[in-house]
Structure formats: structure tokens, C-alpha cells
Amino acid sequence: MRSLFLLALLLIGLGSPIRAGDDIAAAQRVIRSQAEAFSHDDAAAAYSYAAPAIRDLFPQAEIFMSMERNSYAPVYRHKSFEFGEARVADGKIAQRVHIIDADGIPWEAMYTLEPGPDGSIRISGCVLLKPGDAV
Numbered sequence: 001m002r003s004l005f006l007l008a009l010l011l012i013g014l015g016s017p018i019r020a021g022d023d024i025a026a027a028q029r030v031i032r033s034q035a036e037a038f039s040h041d042d043a044a045a046a047y048s049y050a051a052p053a054i055r056d057l058f059p060q061a062e063i064f065m066s067m068e069r070n071s072y073a074p075v076y077r078h079k080s081f082e083f084g085e086a087r088v089a090d091g092k093i094a095q096r097v098h099i100i101d102a103d104g105i106p107w108e109a110m111y112t113l114e115p116g117p118d119g120s121i122r123i124s125g126c127v128l129l130k131p132g133d134a135v
Contacts, residue, residue: 023088023093023121024086024088024093024095026121027086027093027095027111027113027121028083028086028095030049030113030121030122030123031049031083031095031097031111031113031123032081033045033049034046034049034123035075035078035081037049038065038068038075038076038077039077041065043061043062043064043065044061046061046064046065046068047061047064047065049122049123050064050122050123051113051114051116051122051123051124052116052117052122053124054122054123054124054125072126072128073101073102074099074101074102074105074107074109074128075099075109075126075128077101077102078099078100078101078102079100079101079102079104080098080099080100081097081098081099082097082098082099083095083096083097083098084096084097084098084108091114091115092112092113092114092124093111093112093113093114093121094110094111094112095110095111095112095113096108096109096110096111097109097110097111105130106130106131107128107129107130107131108128108129108130108131108133109126109127109128109129110126110127110129111123111125111126112124112125112126
């Protein structure tokens, strides 16, 4: 009986890293898909990856895209887009992305993602920093 209990604890403990890895992979797919939508000027697709709180701030896809073009130009148009460190805590995901913008300037994007009402992962925020800036 004791060995069955220890096996159950081991399996539960091993499940968390696998789940975190799945969550990070899903988050990266969402971020990459939104970046691709930006590159095609596909407002509806880009907007579909925004969390409800972002949709509340920007109630139409075109308003959202205008904000992205004006405030997040390195995310909107870039030469390079590479995933860095990611963390999962309390059901939320933080993902760092290394970006080289259209002018060749390096940036760090700090994305936050969370499950939406339907359980799908959505982008809940993004902060742009120059390398070396504090988060």
C-alpha cells in the first residue's frame, strides 16, 4: 500500500513539469500565430489571440491593430522573433521574446498569457523593453 502511495506521489510530481511544458508550448504557438497575423495585417486573426481584458480595452479588431502598429511596432513588424525564458505560475504564463525590429534594433518583449473562459490560452499583456531595462 505504501509503495502505491509513493508511486501516486511520484506521478503527480512528474505531471506538473509536463503540464508546464505543454502550457509553454501552447503559449508560444499563440504568440507566434499572433505575430504571423500581424505580418499579414490580419486584424481578426491577431485580435482572436487577445484575452478578454484586452478585448475590453480595445472592443474592435481594427482599434486593437491600430494600437499594435503605434505602440508595439517591434512586435508588429520585425526581422527576428525568438523565444527566450518562460515561466508558469498559478495558471498564468510569462514568456520572454527576443526581437530585432525592422530597423535592426534589439528589444525584449515580456508576454503574459492566461486561459480564457473556454480554456484556450490568450495573450493578456505585453511589455516592450530595450535589452538591459528592468522589468
